[in-house]
Amino acid sequence: MNAMHTYGFLLLPSHNRLYAAGAADLARAELLVLSDAVLDGAVREVAAAELGGVPYVTFRAPELTAGQLRHVANLSSLYALFLIEGEPDAPALRPVPVERLDRFPSDLITIQKYPGKTNEDFTKLLLNVTAMACDAPQRLLSGGLRVLDPLCGRGTTLNQALMYGLDSAGVEQDARSVEAYENFLRHWLKAGRLKHRAESGQVRRDKRTLGRRLSVEIGENKELYKKGQSIGLTVVQADTVASDQFFRPGSFDLIVTDAPYGVRYGSRTRGEGGGLTRSPLPLLSEAVPVWARLLRTGGAIGISWNTYGATRAELAEVLADAGFEVRDTEPYRGFEHRVDQAITRDLIVARKTA
Ligand SMILES: C[S@@+](CC[C@H](N)C(=O)[O-])C[C@H]1O[C@@H](n2cnc3c(N)ncnc32)[C@H](O)[C@@H]1O
The missing domain is CATH 3.40.50.150 (Vaccinia Virus protein VP39)
Incomplete structure:
Protein backbone atom coordinates (compact mmCIF):
# COMPACT_ATOMS: atom_id res chain seq x y z
CA MET A 1 0.00 0.00 0.00
CA ASN A 2 1.29 3.44 -0.92
CA ALA A 3 2.09 5.79 1.94
CA MET A 4 -0.74 8.18 2.69
CA HIS A 5 -0.21 11.92 2.44
CA THR A 6 -2.26 14.79 3.81
CA TYR A 7 -3.38 17.41 1.34
CA GLY A 8 -5.18 20.66 2.04
CA PHE A 9 -6.72 23.21 -0.22
CA LEU A 10 -7.94 26.76 0.07
CA LEU A 11 -11.40 27.45 -1.28
CA LEU A 12 -11.92 30.12 -3.88
CA PRO A 13 -13.18 33.32 -2.24
CA SER A 14 -16.18 33.24 -4.63
CA HIS A 15 -17.00 29.67 -3.48
CA ASN A 16 -17.01 30.81 0.15
CA ARG A 17 -19.30 33.72 -0.72
CA LEU A 18 -21.67 31.53 -2.73
CA TYR A 19 -22.19 28.71 -0.25
CA ALA A 20 -21.34 30.50 3.01
CA ALA A 21 -21.38 27.96 5.85
CA GLY A 22 -21.93 25.10 3.36
CA ALA A 23 -18.77 25.80 1.31
CA ALA A 24 -16.64 23.01 2.81
CA ASP A 25 -19.49 20.47 2.54
CA LEU A 26 -19.98 21.13 -1.18
CA ALA A 27 -16.23 20.97 -1.79
CA ARG A 28 -16.13 17.65 0.07
CA ALA A 29 -18.99 16.19 -1.96
CA GLU A 30 -17.42 17.24 -5.27
CA LEU A 31 -14.02 15.85 -4.27
CA LEU A 32 -15.53 12.49 -3.24
CA VAL A 33 -17.46 12.19 -6.53
CA LEU A 34 -14.21 12.95 -8.40
CA SER A 35 -12.29 10.45 -6.27
CA ASP A 36 -14.71 7.63 -7.08
CA ALA A 37 -14.71 8.39 -10.81
CA VAL A 38 -11.10 9.19 -11.67
CA LEU A 39 -8.85 8.81 -8.59
CA ASP A 40 -9.48 5.09 -7.92
CA GLY A 41 -11.39 6.06 -4.78
CA ALA A 42 -8.07 7.14 -3.24
CA VAL A 43 -9.38 10.11 -1.28
CA ARG A 44 -10.11 9.56 2.42
CA GLU A 45 -10.98 11.58 5.51
CA VAL A 46 -12.14 14.78 3.79
CA ALA A 47 -12.60 17.40 6.49
CA ALA A 48 -12.85 21.11 7.13
CA ALA A 49 -9.81 22.38 9.03
CA GLU A 50 -8.39 25.68 10.19
CA LEU A 51 -4.69 26.37 9.73
CA GLY A 52 -3.28 29.67 10.94
CA GLY A 53 -6.82 30.95 11.36
CA VAL A 54 -7.73 30.29 7.70
CA PRO A 55 -10.25 27.63 6.61
CA TYR A 56 -8.98 24.73 4.48
CA VAL A 57 -10.43 21.46 3.25
CA THR A 58 -8.04 18.60 4.02
CA PHE A 59 -7.94 15.01 2.81
CA ARG A 60 -5.71 11.95 2.89
CA ALA A 61 -4.56 10.12 -0.24
CA PRO A 62 -1.52 8.30 -1.63
CA GLU A 63 0.73 10.75 -3.49
CA LEU A 64 -1.40 12.06 -6.36
CA THR A 65 0.05 11.42 -9.80
CA ALA A 66 0.38 14.19 -12.39
CA GLY A 67 -2.68 12.80 -14.20
CA GLN A 68 -4.74 12.76 -11.00
CA LEU A 69 -3.66 16.30 -10.17
CA ARG A 70 -4.95 17.47 -13.55
CA HIS A 71 -8.41 16.35 -12.41
CA VAL A 72 -8.12 17.83 -8.92
CA ALA A 73 -7.05 21.15 -10.48
CA ASN A 74 -10.52 21.55 -12.00
CA LEU A 75 -12.55 21.20 -8.80
CA SER A 76 -14.97 24.11 -8.88
CA SER A 77 -13.95 25.18 -5.37
CA LEU A 78 -10.17 24.85 -5.55
CA TYR A 79 -8.02 27.93 -5.13
CA ALA A 80 -4.61 26.57 -4.05
CA LEU A 81 -3.45 23.06 -3.14
CA PHE A 82 -0.84 22.09 -0.57
CA LEU A 83 0.80 19.01 0.87
CA ILE A 84 0.62 19.26 4.64
CA GLU A 85 3.72 17.95 6.36
CA GLY A 86 5.23 18.07 9.84
CA GLU A 87 3.51 17.67 13.19
CA PRO A 88 -0.21 18.45 13.62
CA ASP A 89 0.57 21.28 16.05
CA ALA A 90 3.21 22.76 13.69
CA PRO A 91 2.15 21.92 10.14
CA ALA A 92 4.26 22.92 7.13
CA LEU A 93 2.48 23.58 3.84
CA ARG A 94 4.19 22.74 0.56
CA PRO A 95 2.45 24.24 -2.51
CA VAL A 96 1.41 21.67 -5.12
CA PRO A 97 1.28 23.24 -8.60
CA VAL A 98 -2.12 22.83 -10.25
CA GLU A 99 -2.82 23.41 -13.88
CA ARG A 100 -6.42 24.28 -14.66
CA LEU A 101 -7.96 23.27 -17.93
CA ASP A 102 -9.08 26.82 -18.66
CA ARG A 103 -8.41 27.52 -22.33
CA PHE A 104 -9.63 31.11 -22.47
CA PRO A 105 -9.47 34.23 -20.27
CA SER A 106 -11.82 34.08 -17.29
C1 LIG B 1 -32.77 28.66 -14.45
S1 LIG B 1 -32.81 29.30 -16.06
C2 LIG B 1 -31.26 28.81 -16.75
C3 LIG B 1 -30.26 29.90 -16.69
C4 LIG B 1 -28.96 29.59 -17.39
N1 LIG B 1 -28.30 28.46 -16.78
C5 LIG B 1 -28.08 30.81 -17.36
O1 LIG B 1 -27.16 30.88 -16.52
O2 LIG B 1 -28.34 31.75 -18.13
C6 LIG B 1 -33.95 28.27 -16.91
C7 LIG B 1 -34.18 28.68 -18.35
O3 LIG B 1 -35.11 27.79 -18.95
C8 LIG B 1 -35.81 28.50 -19.94
N2 LIG B 1 -37.00 27.73 -20.30
C9 LIG B 1 -38.10 27.50 -19.53
N3 LIG B 1 -38.98 26.71 -20.18
C10 LIG B 1 -38.42 26.42 -21.39
C11 LIG B 1 -38.83 25.64 -22.50
N4 LIG B 1 -40.00 24.99 -22.50
N5 LIG B 1 -38.00 25.55 -23.56
C12 LIG B 1 -36.81 26.20 -23.57
N6 LIG B 1 -36.37 26.96 -22.55
C13 LIG B 1 -37.17 27.08 -21.45
C14 LIG B 1 -36.08 29.85 -19.29
O4 LIG B 1 -36.36 30.84 -20.26
C15 LIG B 1 -34.75 30.06 -18.55
O5 LIG B 1 -33.86 30.83 -19.34
Whole structure:
Protein backbone atom coordinates (compact mmCIF):
# COMPACT_ATOMS: atom_id res chain seq x y z
CA MET A 1 0.00 0.00 0.00
CA ASN A 2 1.29 3.44 -0.92
CA ALA A 3 2.09 5.79 1.94
CA MET A 4 -0.74 8.18 2.69
CA HIS A 5 -0.21 11.92 2.44
CA THR A 6 -2.26 14.79 3.81
CA TYR A 7 -3.38 17.41 1.34
CA GLY A 8 -5.18 20.66 2.04
CA PHE A 9 -6.72 23.21 -0.22
CA LEU A 10 -7.94 26.76 0.07
CA LEU A 11 -11.40 27.45 -1.28
CA LEU A 12 -11.92 30.12 -3.88
CA PRO A 13 -13.18 33.32 -2.24
CA SER A 14 -16.18 33.24 -4.63
CA HIS A 15 -17.00 29.67 -3.48
CA ASN A 16 -17.01 30.81 0.15
CA ARG A 17 -19.30 33.72 -0.72
CA LEU A 18 -21.67 31.53 -2.73
CA TYR A 19 -22.19 28.71 -0.25
CA ALA A 20 -21.34 30.50 3.01
CA ALA A 21 -21.38 27.96 5.85
CA GLY A 22 -21.93 25.10 3.36
CA ALA A 23 -18.77 25.80 1.31
CA ALA A 24 -16.64 23.01 2.81
CA ASP A 25 -19.49 20.47 2.54
CA LEU A 26 -19.98 21.13 -1.18
CA ALA A 27 -16.23 20.97 -1.79
CA ARG A 28 -16.13 17.65 0.07
CA ALA A 29 -18.99 16.19 -1.96
CA GLU A 30 -17.42 17.24 -5.27
CA LEU A 31 -14.02 15.85 -4.27
CA LEU A 32 -15.53 12.49 -3.24
CA VAL A 33 -17.46 12.19 -6.53
CA LEU A 34 -14.21 12.95 -8.40
CA SER A 35 -12.29 10.45 -6.27
CA ASP A 36 -14.71 7.63 -7.08
CA ALA A 37 -14.71 8.39 -10.81
CA VAL A 38 -11.10 9.19 -11.67
CA LEU A 39 -8.85 8.81 -8.59
CA ASP A 40 -9.48 5.09 -7.92
CA GLY A 41 -11.39 6.06 -4.78
CA ALA A 42 -8.07 7.14 -3.24
CA VAL A 43 -9.38 10.11 -1.28
CA ARG A 44 -10.11 9.56 2.42
CA GLU A 45 -10.98 11.58 5.51
CA VAL A 46 -12.14 14.78 3.79
CA ALA A 47 -12.60 17.40 6.49
CA ALA A 48 -12.85 21.11 7.13
CA ALA A 49 -9.81 22.38 9.03
CA GLU A 50 -8.39 25.68 10.19
CA LEU A 51 -4.69 26.37 9.73
CA GLY A 52 -3.28 29.67 10.94
CA GLY A 53 -6.82 30.95 11.36
CA VAL A 54 -7.73 30.29 7.70
CA PRO A 55 -10.25 27.63 6.61
CA TYR A 56 -8.98 24.73 4.48
CA VAL A 57 -10.43 21.46 3.25
CA THR A 58 -8.04 18.60 4.02
CA PHE A 59 -7.94 15.01 2.81
CA ARG A 60 -5.71 11.95 2.89
CA ALA A 61 -4.56 10.12 -0.24
CA PRO A 62 -1.52 8.30 -1.63
CA GLU A 63 0.73 10.75 -3.49
CA LEU A 64 -1.40 12.06 -6.36
CA THR A 65 0.05 11.42 -9.80
CA ALA A 66 0.38 14.19 -12.39
CA GLY A 67 -2.68 12.80 -14.20
CA GLN A 68 -4.74 12.76 -11.00
CA LEU A 69 -3.66 16.30 -10.17
CA ARG A 70 -4.95 17.47 -13.55
CA HIS A 71 -8.41 16.35 -12.41
CA VAL A 72 -8.12 17.83 -8.92
CA ALA A 73 -7.05 21.15 -10.48
CA ASN A 74 -10.52 21.55 -12.00
CA LEU A 75 -12.55 21.20 -8.80
CA SER A 76 -14.97 24.11 -8.88
CA SER A 77 -13.95 25.18 -5.37
CA LEU A 78 -10.17 24.85 -5.55
CA TYR A 79 -8.02 27.93 -5.13
CA ALA A 80 -4.61 26.57 -4.05
CA LEU A 81 -3.45 23.06 -3.14
CA PHE A 82 -0.84 22.09 -0.57
CA LEU A 83 0.80 19.01 0.87
CA ILE A 84 0.62 19.26 4.64
CA GLU A 85 3.72 17.95 6.36
CA GLY A 86 5.23 18.07 9.84
CA GLU A 87 3.51 17.67 13.19
CA PRO A 88 -0.21 18.45 13.62
CA ASP A 89 0.57 21.28 16.05
CA ALA A 90 3.21 22.76 13.69
CA PRO A 91 2.15 21.92 10.14
CA ALA A 92 4.26 22.92 7.13
CA LEU A 93 2.48 23.58 3.84
CA ARG A 94 4.19 22.74 0.56
CA PRO A 95 2.45 24.24 -2.51
CA VAL A 96 1.41 21.67 -5.12
CA PRO A 97 1.28 23.24 -8.60
CA VAL A 98 -2.12 22.83 -10.25
CA GLU A 99 -2.82 23.41 -13.88
CA ARG A 100 -6.42 24.28 -14.66
CA LEU A 101 -7.96 23.27 -17.93
CA ASP A 102 -9.08 26.82 -18.66
CA ARG A 103 -8.41 27.52 -22.33
CA PHE A 104 -9.63 31.11 -22.47
CA PRO A 105 -9.47 34.23 -20.27
CA SER A 106 -11.82 34.08 -17.29
CA ASP A 107 -13.93 37.01 -18.50
CA LEU A 108 -15.71 34.48 -20.76
CA ILE A 109 -17.40 33.23 -17.60
CA THR A 110 -17.66 36.38 -15.53
CA ILE A 111 -18.59 39.30 -17.82
CA GLN A 112 -22.28 38.54 -18.23
CA LYS A 113 -24.42 39.56 -15.27
CA TYR A 114 -28.20 39.35 -15.45
CA PRO A 115 -31.17 38.32 -13.31
CA GLY A 116 -31.71 34.58 -13.58
CA LYS A 117 -28.06 33.74 -14.30
CA THR A 118 -26.98 30.45 -12.79
CA ASN A 119 -23.90 31.16 -10.70
CA GLU A 120 -20.80 30.28 -12.74
CA ASP A 121 -18.99 28.39 -9.96
CA PHE A 122 -22.07 26.28 -9.35
CA THR A 123 -22.40 25.66 -13.10
CA LYS A 124 -18.81 24.39 -13.18
CA LEU A 125 -19.59 22.09 -10.24
CA LEU A 126 -22.68 20.72 -11.99
CA LEU A 127 -20.77 20.09 -15.21
CA ASN A 128 -17.91 18.40 -13.31
CA VAL A 129 -20.18 16.16 -11.27
CA THR A 130 -22.23 15.19 -14.33
CA ALA A 131 -19.08 14.35 -16.32
CA MET A 132 -17.90 12.13 -13.44
CA ALA A 133 -21.13 10.11 -13.73
CA CYS A 134 -20.71 9.18 -17.41
CA ASP A 135 -18.83 6.11 -18.58
CA ALA A 136 -15.79 8.11 -19.80
CA PRO A 137 -15.06 10.73 -17.12
CA GLN A 138 -11.39 10.99 -18.13
CA ARG A 139 -12.51 12.56 -21.39
CA LEU A 140 -13.38 15.75 -19.53
CA LEU A 141 -9.69 16.60 -19.78
CA SER A 142 -9.23 15.76 -23.44
CA GLY A 143 -12.10 17.75 -24.91
CA GLY A 144 -13.89 14.52 -25.75
CA LEU A 145 -17.32 15.13 -24.21
CA ARG A 146 -20.13 16.90 -26.07
CA VAL A 147 -22.44 18.89 -23.81
CA LEU A 148 -26.09 19.93 -24.19
CA ASP A 149 -27.81 22.49 -21.96
CA PRO A 150 -31.45 22.21 -23.02
CA LEU A 151 -32.52 25.22 -20.86
CA CYS A 152 -29.47 27.32 -21.54
CA GLY A 153 -30.59 30.89 -20.72
CA ARG A 154 -27.71 33.14 -21.64
CA GLY A 155 -25.21 30.35 -21.87
CA THR A 156 -23.42 29.89 -18.53
CA THR A 157 -23.06 26.13 -19.15
CA LEU A 158 -22.00 26.69 -22.76
CA ASN A 159 -19.35 29.15 -21.63
CA GLN A 160 -17.97 26.67 -19.08
CA ALA A 161 -17.93 23.90 -21.71
CA LEU A 162 -16.06 26.23 -24.08
CA MET A 163 -13.61 27.06 -21.29
CA TYR A 164 -12.89 23.31 -21.02
CA GLY A 165 -12.56 22.99 -24.82
CA LEU A 166 -15.74 20.90 -25.13
CA ASP A 167 -18.21 21.17 -28.01
CA SER A 168 -21.59 22.27 -26.72
CA ALA A 169 -25.13 23.17 -27.68
CA GLY A 170 -27.97 24.95 -25.95
CA VAL A 171 -31.71 25.32 -26.35
CA GLU A 172 -33.59 28.32 -24.95
CA GLN A 173 -37.09 29.51 -25.74
CA ASP A 174 -36.71 33.11 -24.66
CA ALA A 175 -35.72 35.11 -27.76
CA ARG A 176 -34.26 37.99 -25.76
CA SER A 177 -31.92 35.69 -23.84
CA VAL A 178 -30.70 34.06 -27.05
CA GLU A 179 -30.17 37.43 -28.69
CA ALA A 180 -28.30 38.77 -25.66
CA TYR A 181 -26.08 35.69 -25.60
CA GLU A 182 -25.32 35.93 -29.30
CA ASN A 183 -24.36 39.60 -28.87
CA PHE A 184 -22.14 38.79 -25.91
CA LEU A 185 -20.41 35.90 -27.64
CA ARG A 186 -19.76 37.71 -30.92
CA HIS A 187 -18.41 40.73 -29.04
CA TRP A 188 -16.23 38.63 -26.73
CA LEU A 189 -14.75 36.66 -29.64
CA LYS A 190 -13.96 39.87 -31.51
CA ALA A 191 -12.53 41.65 -28.48
CA GLY A 192 -10.28 38.66 -27.75
CA ARG A 193 -9.23 38.47 -31.43
CA LEU A 194 -10.11 34.79 -31.45
CA LYS A 195 -10.31 33.03 -34.78
CA HIS A 196 -13.91 32.00 -35.34
CA ARG A 197 -16.74 31.58 -37.77
CA ALA A 198 -20.31 32.42 -36.72
CA GLU A 199 -23.57 31.95 -38.58
CA SER A 200 -27.12 32.57 -37.47
CA GLY A 201 -30.51 32.29 -39.09
CA GLN A 202 -33.92 30.66 -39.08
CA VAL A 203 -34.21 26.88 -39.15
CA ARG A 204 -36.98 25.91 -41.55
CA ARG A 205 -38.43 22.54 -42.46
CA ASP A 206 -41.42 21.78 -44.69
CA LYS A 207 -42.01 25.52 -45.15
CA ARG A 208 -42.32 25.94 -41.38
CA THR A 209 -40.00 27.90 -39.12
CA LEU A 210 -38.80 25.58 -36.35
CA GLY A 211 -36.66 28.14 -34.56
CA ARG A 212 -33.51 30.19 -34.83
CA ARG A 213 -29.98 28.81 -34.70
CA LEU A 214 -26.56 30.31 -33.98
CA SER A 215 -23.57 28.12 -34.88
CA VAL A 216 -20.05 29.13 -33.94
CA GLU A 217 -16.68 27.44 -34.54
CA ILE A 218 -13.98 28.82 -32.24
CA GLY A 219 -10.22 28.33 -32.45
CA GLU A 220 -8.34 28.20 -29.15
CA ASN A 221 -5.46 29.59 -31.23
CA LYS A 222 -4.71 30.24 -34.90
CA GLU A 223 -2.82 26.97 -35.43
CA LEU A 224 -5.61 24.75 -34.08
CA TYR A 225 -8.20 26.73 -36.03
CA LYS A 226 -6.22 26.31 -39.26
CA LYS A 227 -5.94 22.57 -38.61
CA GLY A 228 -9.74 22.44 -38.33
CA GLN A 229 -9.58 21.61 -34.62
CA SER A 230 -12.01 24.24 -33.49
CA ILE A 231 -14.55 24.08 -30.67
CA GLY A 232 -18.19 24.04 -31.77
CA LEU A 233 -20.99 25.92 -30.01
CA THR A 234 -24.62 25.96 -31.17
CA VAL A 235 -27.60 27.76 -29.67
CA VAL A 236 -31.14 27.13 -30.79
CA GLN A 237 -34.06 29.33 -29.88
CA ALA A 238 -36.98 26.95 -29.48
CA ASP A 239 -39.11 25.07 -26.97
CA THR A 240 -36.86 22.48 -25.34
CA VAL A 241 -39.54 19.83 -25.82
CA ALA A 242 -38.74 20.10 -29.55
CA SER A 243 -34.96 19.68 -29.02
CA ASP A 244 -34.99 16.50 -31.08
CA GLN A 245 -35.91 18.53 -34.17
CA PHE A 246 -32.46 20.13 -34.06
CA PHE A 247 -30.03 17.46 -32.87
CA ARG A 248 -29.39 13.83 -33.76
CA PRO A 249 -30.24 10.97 -31.39
CA GLY A 250 -27.31 9.88 -29.24
CA SER A 251 -25.19 12.88 -30.24
CA PHE A 252 -24.35 14.17 -26.74
CA ASP A 253 -22.29 12.71 -23.90
CA LEU A 254 -23.59 15.05 -21.21
CA ILE A 255 -26.77 16.99 -20.52
CA VAL A 256 -26.24 19.70 -17.91
CA THR A 257 -29.02 22.08 -16.97
CA ASP A 258 -30.45 24.34 -14.30
CA ALA A 259 -34.24 23.95 -14.29
CA PRO A 260 -36.50 27.02 -14.11
CA TYR A 261 -37.08 28.23 -10.56
CA GLY A 262 -40.39 29.88 -11.34
CA VAL A 263 -39.99 32.01 -8.26
CA ARG A 264 -41.24 35.27 -9.70
CA TYR A 265 -44.15 34.01 -11.74
CA GLY A 266 -45.09 31.00 -9.65
CA SER A 267 -48.54 30.10 -8.50
CA ARG A 268 -47.80 27.44 -5.94
CA THR A 269 -46.20 27.86 -2.54
CA ARG A 270 -44.09 25.20 -0.91
CA GLY A 271 -41.54 25.08 1.83
CA GLU A 272 -40.63 27.53 4.51
CA GLY A 273 -39.15 30.20 2.23
CA GLY A 274 -42.60 31.46 1.43
CA GLY A 275 -41.55 32.43 -2.11
CA LEU A 276 -43.96 31.60 -4.86
CA THR A 277 -42.55 28.51 -6.46
CA ARG A 278 -43.86 26.72 -9.49
CA SER A 279 -42.84 23.11 -9.80
CA PRO A 280 -40.44 22.26 -12.65
CA LEU A 281 -41.98 18.77 -12.79
CA PRO A 282 -44.52 19.29 -15.61
CA LEU A 283 -41.77 20.65 -17.89
CA LEU A 284 -39.22 18.02 -16.86
CA SER A 285 -41.69 15.13 -17.22
CA GLU A 286 -42.29 16.18 -20.80
CA ALA A 287 -38.73 17.19 -21.70
CA VAL A 288 -36.55 14.53 -20.02
CA PRO A 289 -37.68 11.68 -22.35
CA VAL A 290 -36.86 13.93 -25.36
CA TRP A 291 -33.47 14.86 -23.93
CA ALA A 292 -32.77 11.19 -23.14
CA ARG A 293 -32.94 10.34 -26.83
CA LEU A 294 -30.28 12.94 -27.61
CA LEU A 295 -27.86 11.39 -25.12
CA ARG A 296 -25.78 8.37 -26.03
CA THR A 297 -25.94 5.25 -23.85
CA GLY A 298 -23.34 5.66 -21.10
CA GLY A 299 -23.81 9.44 -21.16
CA ALA A 300 -24.95 11.34 -18.06
CA ILE A 301 -27.49 13.99 -17.16
CA GLY A 302 -27.19 16.51 -14.31
CA ILE A 303 -30.10 18.75 -13.34
CA SER A 304 -30.16 21.38 -10.63
CA TRP A 305 -33.47 22.61 -9.26
CA ASN A 306 -35.20 24.41 -6.43
CA THR A 307 -36.26 21.90 -3.79
CA TYR A 308 -39.25 24.10 -2.84
CA GLY A 309 -40.73 23.19 -6.24
CA ALA A 310 -40.10 19.43 -6.30
CA THR A 311 -38.58 16.74 -4.13
CA ARG A 312 -35.51 14.68 -4.97
CA ALA A 313 -37.68 11.56 -5.10
CA GLU A 314 -39.96 13.20 -7.69
CA LEU A 315 -37.02 14.10 -9.93
CA ALA A 316 -35.49 10.65 -9.49
CA GLU A 317 -38.76 9.14 -10.68
CA VAL A 318 -38.87 11.32 -13.81
CA LEU A 319 -35.30 10.24 -14.62
CA ALA A 320 -35.87 6.56 -13.88
CA ASP A 321 -38.99 6.56 -16.07
CA ALA A 322 -36.88 7.87 -18.96
CA GLY A 323 -34.33 5.03 -18.63
CA PHE A 324 -31.76 6.69 -16.37
CA GLU A 325 -29.95 5.15 -13.43
CA VAL A 326 -29.81 7.79 -10.70
CA ARG A 327 -26.52 8.24 -8.82
CA ASP A 328 -27.63 8.13 -5.22
CA THR A 329 -24.59 7.27 -3.11
CA GLU A 330 -23.59 9.50 -0.22
CA PRO A 331 -21.50 12.19 -1.98
CA TYR A 332 -24.22 12.72 -4.60
CA ARG A 333 -26.56 13.63 -1.75
CA GLY A 334 -24.23 16.28 -0.37
CA PHE A 335 -24.96 19.17 -2.73
CA GLU A 336 -28.14 20.71 -1.35
CA HIS A 337 -27.61 24.36 -0.35
CA ARG A 338 -29.57 27.51 0.37
CA VAL A 339 -29.45 30.19 -2.33
CA ASP A 340 -31.92 32.70 -0.84
CA GLN A 341 -35.20 32.87 1.03
CA ALA A 342 -37.17 31.32 -1.85
CA ILE A 343 -34.58 28.90 -3.25
CA THR A 344 -32.82 25.89 -1.79
CA ARG A 345 -30.96 24.29 -4.63
CA ASP A 346 -29.96 20.69 -5.11
CA LEU A 347 -28.66 18.65 -8.02
CA ILE A 348 -29.38 15.17 -9.28
CA VAL A 349 -27.18 13.15 -11.60
CA ALA A 350 -27.98 10.00 -13.57
CA ARG A 351 -26.49 7.80 -16.28
CA LYS A 352 -28.29 6.56 -19.36
CA THR A 353 -27.99 2.79 -19.20
CA ALA A 354 -30.03 1.59 -22.15
C1 LIG B 1 -32.77 28.66 -14.45
S1 LIG B 1 -32.81 29.30 -16.06
C2 LIG B 1 -31.26 28.81 -16.75
C3 LIG B 1 -30.26 29.90 -16.69
C4 LIG B 1 -28.96 29.59 -17.39
N1 LIG B 1 -28.30 28.46 -16.78
C5 LIG B 1 -28.08 30.81 -17.36
O1 LIG B 1 -27.16 30.88 -16.52
O2 LIG B 1 -28.34 31.75 -18.13
C6 LIG B 1 -33.95 28.27 -16.91
C7 LIG B 1 -34.18 28.68 -18.35
O3 LIG B 1 -35.11 27.79 -18.95
C8 LIG B 1 -35.81 28.50 -19.94
N2 LIG B 1 -37.00 27.73 -20.30
C9 LIG B 1 -38.10 27.50 -19.53
N3 LIG B 1 -38.98 26.71 -20.18
C10 LIG B 1 -38.42 26.42 -21.39
C11 LIG B 1 -38.83 25.64 -22.50
N4 LIG B 1 -40.00 24.99 -22.50
N5 LIG B 1 -38.00 25.55 -23.56
C12 LIG B 1 -36.81 26.20 -23.57
N6 LIG B 1 -36.37 26.96 -22.55
C13 LIG B 1 -37.17 27.08 -21.45
C14 LIG B 1 -36.08 29.85 -19.29
O4 LIG B 1 -36.36 30.84 -20.26
C15 LIG B 1 -34.75 30.06 -18.55
O5 LIG B 1 -33.86 30.83 -19.34
